[in-house]
Amino acid sequence: MAKLRILIIGGGGVGTMAAYALQTGGHADVTIVLRSNFAAVERDGFTIDSIQHGHDIKNWRPHRIVQSIPNATPEAPFDYILVATKNVPDVKPTVVDLISPALTRTHTSILLLQNGLNIERPLQAAFPTNPILSAVSLIGATETHPGIVRHDDTDDCKVGPFPLPGGNTPPAAWQADARRLVQAYNACGRVGWTLDLDVKATRWRKLLYNSSFNSVAAVTGLDTARMRMSEFVVDELVLPVMREVKAVARAAGVELGEGVEERVVRVDPTDTAFVPSMGQDAAKGNLMEVEVIVGEPVREARRLGVPVPTLETVYAMLKAVQLKAKESRGLWTAEFAEGAKYS
Amino acid sequence: MAKLRILIIGGGGVGTMAAYALQTGGHADVTIVLRSNFAAVERDGFTIDSIQHGHDIKNWRPHRIVQSIPNATPEAPFDYILVATKNVPDVKPTVVDLISPALTRTHTSILLLQNGLNIERPLQAAFPTNPILSAVSLIGATETHPGIVRHDDTDDCKVGPFPLPGGNTPPAAWQADARRLVQAYNACGRVGWTLDLDVKATRWRKLLYNSSFNSVAAVTGLDTARMRMSEFVVDELVLPVMREVKAVARAAGVELGEGVEERVVRVDPTDTAFVPSMGQDAAKGNLMEVEVIVGEPVREARRLGVPVPTLETVYAMLKAVQLKAKESRGLWTAEFAEGAKYS
Known part of the structure; x- marks a missing residue:
């Protein structure tokens, strides 16, 4: 061959x-x-x-x-x-x-x-x-x-x-x-x-981790071990995002199964301070995979009529962080002048 | 005298x-x-x-x-x-x-x-x-x-x-x-x-600005001029937070009036890059007034049964940023060991 x-x-x-x-x-x-x-x-x-x-x-x-x-x-x-x-x-x-x-x-x-x-x-x-x-x-x-x-x-x-x-x-x-x-x-x-x-389901499953831990790391700068130690970061951000993404997956025809969120929460070890890739990108001022990891699930949710209030807010936060990375690369320009909707 | x-x-x-x-x-x-x-x-x-x-x-x-x-x-x-x-x-x-x-x-x-x-x-x-x-x-x-x-x-x-x-x-x-x-x-x-x-109403009115612009500055690092230029930061974060806080105020007996959010959005000038105090604190790793500016409105909302999904997410994000400031001051210790709920 x-x-x-x-x-x-x-x-x-x-x-x-x-x-x-x-x-x-x-x-x-x-x-x-x-x-x-x-x-x-x-x-x-x-x-x-x-x-x-x-x-x-x-x-x-x-x-x-x-x-x-x-x-x-x-x-x-x-x-x-x-x-x-x-x-x-x-x-x-x-x-x-x-x-x-x-x-x-x-x-x-x-x-x-x-x-x-x-x-x-x-x-x-x-x-x-x-x-x-x-x-x-x-x-x-x-x-x-x-x-x-x-x-x-x-x-x-x-x-x-x-x-x-x-x-x-x-x-x-x-x-x-x-x-x-x-x-x-x-x-x-x-x-x-x-x-x-059934790679579609596999992709949704991985998205549970990425849309939650990656996003929270990018916005807060925390590693996944500290997120778990704090408990409130898991209870009030990571798990709500996962549950919303799971509901969107279900509406898209992918059933991720009982208790999957709790298992995904424990994927990373608690003995090392691991910062997921998007968190590393944010810390370095690099561009982040915001649209494919968070934007697309949000748009899918809107298409399917699934409410994702936590994810919507996280998405807007990430776009704001991304805006700074874009500005530093000349991909967005702050115009200190009149003209915009809120000027 | x-x-x-x-x-x-x-x-x-x-x-x-x-x-x-x-x-x-x-x-x-x-x-x-x-x-x-x-x-x-x-x-x-x-x-x-x-x-x-x-x-x-x-x-x-x-x-x-x-x-x-x-x-x-x-x-x-x-x-x-x-x-x-x-x-x-x-x-x-x-x-x-x-x-x-x-x-x-x-x-x-x-x-x-x-x-x-x-x-x-x-x-x-x-x-x-x-x-x-x-x-x-x-x-x-x-x-x-x-x-x-x-x-x-x-x-x-x-x-x-x-x-x-x-x-x-x-x-x-x-x-x-x-x-x-x-x-x-x-x-x-x-x-x-x-x-x-009627200082109670005055305090709620100032809270419209602080809970929104201060919070978003602290989490994203953006100044208020760039928030307004971007438009999506105002539409998807600042205004939703203000509308939620206004609803909590109403439930608490304070009517802030028609169109107040749009006026508060335009409070800062657009010709200078002003970062509200909580954003300056976050950038310096200082402690922030998270609880009195965001935590209390959230607790008030829970008491009064007013849904504040955006503010809840913003609050959790700010507590996560605050956790880092506390850790750097020895006020919180990351225990890389078993025992916590999510270890």
Whole structure:
């Protein structure tokens, strides 16, 4: 069998560990697109400390390292594009913008290795003949310095085709695409991604954690251990958000089950001060995945007529924090002049 | 007429300007209790740049400057104690703790020159025979450095007796106490405090601004001009909070009137980036007046059965931010161990 040609966009912790598993499995040749860490990785390769692949991986490179999105070529189209960037649709370039040049219509499968709800929709609209796959990852992997990755929690990921708009079953061929990728991923023998034919439910389940803990961390600066110690943060913010998201999921046809919130509350350990990604982004003044993690559940709730008062307030707070990040990047300008509705 | 003996606790912008007006009016001798700025003021006096009293006031001192709360003496009891500190009842010492040593039962009138709701209640419980007066101030006055005060917005303040618990009219003698203080204050001829016999309503009206703009500034870090430019911050946070507080006020017997929210939204200028006090406190990691500005309206809403979903969420967020300020002061300890409800 010919090796799969795989393009990975995003060389942070998640993208790098995917590149490592796929490339070392021997069934794929990985091209990885790097931005801020390109120079470091070109010079020294990746340095990886992994609980599954080994603690002393040095000077490692996949098949090819590039600095910008490569153009698709008819003779060697990419079989898969794995998108492992942050998903911030309120800022250009969007995921559709990013992958367009590298994609071959009807051929390339797109795997979204990203958080959030309804992230497949713009891709299904833009590329209706390409399989769109979803990966819900629970890996713990962080790029601590450019090119240096610490992988400290199991690479546990569920992969399946996104349902088509309207909730229909995806074509059987798309399941095969997902299965083929999972096999190539697991070929290294050290990790176990799994095929998931109900990835929509899996995504809602992960959203319980992200929409609550991530949001509260971003607005308050607290880690999840302190949130739990305080008790009121869990009782008055985390659990109310989870219950609202669960109600939206139910209205969207996904039953997350009795007591799931209480289990999700206890996901993180209480012996370390872990700050979820959106909290880390907020602390650094970085852009956050507000729209896919909170905005989409809110819009879904409005569409379905489910009241989500806590989530609505959290969403507005996060957009306000995001506004500062946008302003510092020149993406929003404060006009100290008359003219606006409230000037 | 003998001069009034007045103790002012708190020598920030508000307390200093009160000391200046009362002392220079000639009808009062002011003792002021200073903490962080005691050494600077003892050495150089206050330096004041005031839009009403003069721009070049140097080396000014009231009758007496002290470093700790003085004890009451039978021969010269304080006629008034003006409390101009921040009001943070979730942290010791409380206002009751502070003023106890200096107060003479049945004699001293207590004036709370502070923000927030229900701040009189612990005082009425602790000192049932002392008149408790309320001052709702709109002054703009800031201590920019120790002992250096910029007074840049009119000293506009309404003073009246707090209604007794249960909403009864305060004794007529307490109105006279309020009037006498206002007269002493205005005797300098440069400022105009006014007597307010419906100070409860005035306090709710000021709460509209504080519970909304102050809270949103504390949680998001935005100034009020940017909140208004963004529009969504006003539409989705500021106005919803104001509408909820207005509904609680109505249930508490105070009708704030048609369109008051839209007027309060426009109180601050849009040509400068003004961050309300609680936002400044949050940015500096200081303790905030969360309980009197947001906690009390929430508890009032619960008592009266008024739903305040936005305010409830904002309150929980602020308590979480406050928790960090408490932890940094050793007032809360994160126990990375088992035992708590969510460990």
